[in-house]
Amino acid sequence: xxxxxxxxxxxxxxxxxxxxxxxxxxxxxxxxxxxxxxxxxxxxxxxxxxxxxxxxxxxxxxxxxxxxxxxxxxxxxxxxxxxxxxxxxxxxxxxxxxxxxxxxxxxxxxxxxxxxxxxxxxxxxxxxxxxxxxxxxxxxxxxxxxxxxxxxxxxxxxxxxxxxxxxxxxxxxxxxxxxxxxxxxxxxxxxxxxxxxxxxxxxxxxxxxxxxxxxxxxxxxxxxxxxxxxxxxxxxxxxxxxxxxxxxxxxxxxxxxxxxxxxxxxxxxxxxxxxxxxxxxxxxxxxxxxxxxxxxxxxxxxxxxxxxxxxxxxxxxxxxxxxxxxxxx
Numbered sequence: 001x002x003x004x005x006x007x008x009x010x011x012x013x014x015x016x017x018x019x020x021x022x023x024x025x026x027x028x029x030x031x032x033x034x035x036x037x038x039x040x041x042x043x044x045x046x047x048x049x050x051x052x053x054x055x056x057x058x059x060x061x062x063x064x065x066x067x068x069x070x071x072x073x074x075x076x077x078x079x080x081x082x083x084x085x086x087x088x089x090x091x092x093x094x095x096x097x098x099x100x101x102x103x104x105x106x107x108x109x110x111x112x113x114x115x116x117x118x119x120x121x122x123x124x125x126x127x128x129x130x131x132x133x134x135x136x137x138x139x140x141x142x143x144x145x146x147x148x149x150x151x152x153x154x155x156x157x158x159x160x161x162x163x164x165x166x167x168x169x170x171x172x173x174x175x176x177x178x179x180x181x182x183x184x185x186x187x188x189x190x191x192x193x194x195x196x197x198x199x200x201x202x203x204x205x206x207x208x209x210x211x212x213x214x215x216x217x218x219x220x221x222x223x224x225x226x227x228x229x230x231x232x233x234x235x236x237x238x239x240x241x242x243x244x245x246x247x248x249x250x251x252x253x254x255x256x257x258x259x260x261x262x263x264x265x266x267x268x269x270x271x272x273x274x275x276x277x278x279x280x281x282x283x284x285x286x287x288x289x290x291x292x293x294x295x296x297x298x299x300x301x302x303x304x305x306x307x308x309x310x311x312x313x314x315x316x317x318x319x320x321x322x323x324x325x326x327x328x329x
Contacts, residue, residue: 028107030239032160036118037127038153038234038241045115048148049106052117055145056104059134064122067103110237111195128154128245135251135259142263150257153232156243161200161235169242170209177229177244178213178220185219186228194235205233
């Protein structure tokens, strides 16, 4: 019998402790209204974030120019006489402006091994062009840029994960891709993924988004194998992220790890083909050398045969001449 003063410990289920990990101070959470790049990894999130920053900044510099630093534009004169209050206010303002001016900033998603890189591109440009350039350049040039990142999926917009907000966001994002006057009929598919959310149903969401596109009356059709455009829906907790991307199958569903694998296989195939050509050329050269040696030997044998034949003819002529000179024979 347990002592009355001793409190009994209750065992909690594993779900009780989920989400208890404290987020780092000052780090944002994924929220509606953000756009950016959804990056997945296989553990080692810190290395994945650093790698994503390096790749995105490299291509952003090429497309949009170097990131502007506010510190480069501020000239500080130490001789200025400012009171402490004004100096602190100015410093706080500069820190806030620097934070908002950051081109890429990782935010928490609430899902394991899933990172959201919030983008702040010039003229509010869409991150789909940036990510497409990264993956397409890697594929065409055969250069591997990452080791820890598994997937780079651009996110053009985000909203609360409910039917009304998702429909509103979809109609907004579909304007240029499916609704524009000069848009041509295209094939499409809906790619759906949900994490830590049980209120949104997959089939209902896919059907609703497909109906929005089909009802536009532009002749768009569904193609699940190789669509011209893919509508990507990523739900994490209570936030829905959405985008419309091209070359979905060509770029391996925007899986940067599989793009690297394709590059490796292509390089290995090229090396094997090169070795086959080299081996074939060596065989041809060896065969040519053997033919040349055989020809020389054949010519030598023919010459010896001709010499023997001429010698025999000469001996026969000598005998005949000697016989004709002897009348008694």
